[in-house]
Amino acid sequence: MALTTAQSGLSRARRGVAPGGPGGPANRKSKLSAQTSRTFFWLLLPSVILLVLIHGYPLIHAGVQATHDGSLIQTGNFVGGENFATVLSSPAFWKAAQFTLMFTIVGVFGSWLVGLGLALLLRTKIPAGGTFKVLLLLPWVVPIVVSSTAWNWLVATPDSLIPSLFRNLGLGTPLFLADPNLAAITVMVFKVWVSFPFMMMMISAALASVDTTVYEAASMDGATRWQQFSQITLPLIARSTYISWILMTIFCVNDFPTIYLLTGGGPVSATTSLVVLAYRTVFQDFATGPGVAIAFLMTMTLVVISVLLYRQIRKSSVE
Amino acid sequence: MSTKPSIASSAFSRRGFLGFAAAAASAPLLAACGGGSASQGGGGAGGTIKFWDMPWATPAYNDAAKKLAEGFSGSGSKASYQIIQWNNFYQTFSSAIASKTGPAVSTGGGFQAFQFEQQGQIAYADKVIDKLKENGQFDDFLPGVLDPFKSDKGYVAVPWQLDMRVFWYRKSLFEKAGVGLPTDWPSLLEAGKALKKVGAFGFTTGAGAGNNYGNHSMIMMMVNNGGGVWNKDGELDLMNDRNVEAMEFVLELVSNGIVDPAAVSYTTDNMSAQWKDGKAGFGLFQVNVPQRVGDTSGDLLVADPITGPHGDKATIVFPNNIMMYTNTPSQEASEAFLVYYLGQLKELWRQKLMSALPVFKSITELPEFANDPNNVKIVKDWQPIAKTFAAQGKTLNANLAALDGGQALNQFSQTILTGKADAKTALQTFQSGLESVLKK
Numbered sequence: 001m002a003l004t005t006a007q008s009g010l011s012r013a014r015r016g017v018a019p020g021g022p023g024g025p026a027n028r029k030s031k032l033s034a035q036t037s038r039t040f041f042w043l044l045l046p047s048v049i050l051l052v053l054i055h056g057y058p059l060i061h062a063g064v065q066a067t068h069d070g071s072l073i074q075t076g077n078f079v080g081g082e083n084f085a086t087v088l089s090s091p092a093f094w095k096a097a098q099f100t101l102m103f104t105i106v107g108v109f110g111s112w113l114v115g116l117g118l119a120l121l122l123r124t125k126i127p128a129g130g131t132f133k134v135l136l137l138l139p140w141v142v143p144i145v146v147s148s149t150a151w152n153w154l155v156a157t158p159d160s161l162i163p164s165l166f167r168n169l170g171l172g173t174p175l176f177l178a179d180p181n182l183a184a185i186t187v188m189v190f191k192v193w194v195s196f197p198f199m200m201m202m203i204s205a206a207l208a209s210v211d212t213t214v215y216e217a218a219s220m221d222g223a224t225r226w227q228q229f230s231q232i233t234l235p236l237i238a239r240s241t242y243i244s245w246i247l248m249t250i251f252c253v254n255d256f257p258t259i260y261l262l263t264g265g266g267p268v269s270a271t272t273s274l275v276v277l278a279y280r281t282v283f284q285d286f287a288t289g290p291g292v293a294i295a296f297l298m299t300m301t302l303v304v305i306s307v308l309l310y311r312q313i314r315k316s317s318v319e
Numbered sequence: 320m321s322t323k324p325s326i327a328s329s330a331f332s333r334r335g336f337l338g339f340a341a342a343a344a345s346a347p348l349l350a351a352c353g354g355g356s357a358s359q360g361g362g363g364a365g366g367t368i369k370f371w372d373m374p375w376a377t378p379a380y381n382d383a384a385k386k387l388a389e390g391f392s393g394s395g396s397k398a399s400y401q402i403i404q405w406n407n408f409y410q411t412f413s414s415a416i417a418s419k420t421g422p423a424v425s426t427g428g429g430f431q432a433f434q435f436e437q438q439g440q441i442a443y444a445d446k447v448i449d450k451l452k453e454n455g456q457f458d459d460f461l462p463g464v465l466d467p468f469k470s471d472k473g474y475v476a477v478p479w480q481l482d483m484r485v486f487w488y489r490k491s492l493f494e495k496a497g498v499g500l501p502t503d504w505p506s507l508l509e510a511g512k513a514l515k516k517v518g519a520f521g522f523t524t525g526a527g528a529g530n531n532y533g534n535h536s537m538i539m540m541m542v543n544n545g546g547g548v549w550n551k552d553g554e555l556d557l558m559n560d561r562n563v564e565a566m567e568f569v570l571e572l573v574s575n576g577i578v579d580p581a582a583v584s585y586t587t588d589n590m591s592a593q594w595k596d597g598k599a600g601f602g603l604f605q606v607n608v609p610q611r612v613g614d615t616s617g618d619l620l621v622a623d624p625i626t627g628p629h630g631d632k633a634t635i636v637f638p639n640n641i642m643m644y645t646n647t648p649s650q651e652a653s654e655a656f657l658v659y660y661l662g663q664l665k666e667l668w669r670q671k672l673m674s675a676l677p678v679f680k681s682i683t684e685l686p687e688f689a690n691d692p693n694n695v696k697i698v699k700d701w702q703p704i705a706k707t708f709a710a711q712g713k714t715l716n717a718n719l720a721a722l723d724g725g726q727a728l729n730q731f732s733q734t735i736l737t738g739k740a741d742a743k744t745a746l747q748t749f750q751s752g753l754e755s756v757l758k759k
Binding site for chain 2: 071072073074092152156157158175177178180183260261262263264266267268269280281282283284285286287
């Protein structure tokens with residue numbers, strides 16, 4: 001209750017409402033507002049200029065490139081929506097979109113499930129818990145170039161460690177990066193491995209704020225472990241979950257190094273995501289317009305997904 | 320029982336969220352259109368010639384090249400030296416050139432000069448060639464290395480090294496397999512089968528992340544059979560009979576297990592490990608393989624060129640070059656620097672820093688180069704039959720950049736190496752893919 005009152009006070013302050021309610025002295029309020037507006041304007045101006053320069057200009061320039069047929073140096077001729085039409089009629093685009101979708105779904109929910117499991121495990125008392133936590137964070141902390149190289153050592157050749165283990169177990173010698181299906185699975189597993197510590201941290205933070213007496217009360221009411229998990233834990237961490245899903249969706253769709261360093265998008269484009277396709281189109285095929293058009297389409301899709309998930313967050317915020 | 324957070328999120332506003340989401344979501348856009356990492360000022364303000372170089376070999380190469388470049392003093396100018404990494408190099412050059420902060424002179428991608436010439440950014444090197452004629456260096460060029468750079472408007476760049484693809488073999492593996500060195504395609508097939516019996520591969524290659532050797536192997540086999548990607552007029556000609564025949568042969572190698580089934584995913588490091596670990600019996604690689612893979616025991620040797628079924632002999636070569644840009648503090652100084660630098664190149668081979676062939680005869684005669692029998696064999700037997708990516712064509716052009724390392728070639732190589740399609744289907748897909756990205 002105290003928190004609600006404090007927040008209410010903060011909220012009123014942000015709205016410029018004087019203590020005592022909207023019925024405060026009108027002249028004082030308008031004077032404060034004018035001063036505040038001027039201060040806000042001057043304080044915000046440098047940030048606005050910076051934002052326009054570092055986000056606005058490239059976005060506008062990208063828009064120009066997506067509608068022209070030139071190169072990175074010369075804009076070329078205006079072609080309208082031709083680059084978008086080219087991209088949308090390309091089977092390579094739809095194949096990459098399909099892989100991106102799979103990669104994102106597995107990346108988001110795989111890392112969430114692993115992160116959730118480990119976050120719950122870390123709530124219990126386990127020996128060497130601190131060391132365990134640090135070890136669990138390593139995949140997130142280690143630079144992606146290093147971890148992709150390590151994974152390459154582990155799986156790339158028939159004599160690498162993991163294929164050798166399979167062979168010794170009589171399970172054949174899987175070519176994890178050479179077989180298109182296995183390569184796609186390997187890249188997704190790698191993504192989950194790289195990402196779960198982030199999810200684990202997000203969920204751990206949410207769990208830390210949960211009052212343990214809620215569980216005690218639920219136990220006294222006879223709730224089972226599963227009921228406690230599904231009816232208390234999951235709802236309580238719902239907002240964190242949705243936020244982490246949004247972030248991880250953006251991370252997965254935009255993830256270039258995980259895929260590019262491990263497979264380069266191959267074999268035979270089996271692991272080519274949209275961002276890899278955009279990169280290769282611009283910088284290897286030198287088709288700037290279509291490449292930027294792919295990036296535009298990705299951006300629009302991400303904004304739509306983010307807005308949809310945001311609505312879920314708002315719903316979860318309502319009692 | 321339903322327990323949801325009851326505290327409404329005043330801090331997490333819709334506007335704030337949308338701003339955050341838009342910023343995060345726009346990352347691919349910004350990445351796709353963003354500028355490169357070049358940050359230095361104009362094309363050499365203050366009369367300094369900016370020379371950009373690539374990491375062509377070990378870091379010791381860059382140290383030596385820096386020393387050479389910074390030793391320049393001519394036409395009232397000096398030179399600065401900067402390394403540009405291969406990752407995103409085209410983006411780095413493009414954005415720097417667009418913002419007038421690019422180099423005055425540079426090395427770079429094999430076809431970069433033609434790409435930037437198309438956009439009016441290259442200064443022609445005809446006056447440099449005239450000066451080389453005056454100082455005797457022109458006559459020192461190995462035969463045919465300069466011709467590919469002559470366009471209708473002039474010399475687009477000047478070659479300085481040859482990145483050649485030649486067949487290497489591990490002598491002990493051939494002895495163990497009890498088979499002779501391949502001299503033609505049938506004997507290559509037989510040698511491959513024999514090597515397989517001793518646990519080695521007879522056509523070592525790789526087409527994984529960042530590895531172009533698989534691509535080069537495919538084009539080399541086409542060229543070796545008298546085919547190639549382009550015809551004599553520079554038109555796309557992938558469906559010719561010689562190419563189909565060459566790819567059918569490579570598919571036969573694949574189906575016989577003579578190509579490592581995992582090769583499609585091999586990085587250059589994976590491939591080098593195959594050579595070092597005695598898994599690679601025969602295959603296409605660059606110059607100085609023993610040094611590269613760390614086995615200088617004398618067991619790794621350059622093989623003879625093999626003959627195609629119609630009597631053709633050929634390999635591919637990338638004549639790497641130095642180019643000048645129109646954005647320079649002084650064109651005269653750029654030219655003086657280029658003439659100076661070409662005259663200093665021998666130091667790089669004298670110090671054994673290069674993994675490529677020189678373009679000057681006098682460098683091939685240096686004891687540090689000529690004492691290596693592999694080098695001598697490459698110059699004697701391979702250099703005369705080497706063709707550029709233009710293959711049947713005589714001059715290079717910007718379209719070759721879209722071929723070299725582009726998506727179409729890479730997917731084609733991977734398709735062949737996995738043996739998932741027949742030669743004609745794979746070539747047809749390759750042709751369509753290439754057509755879609757070539758400048759009309």
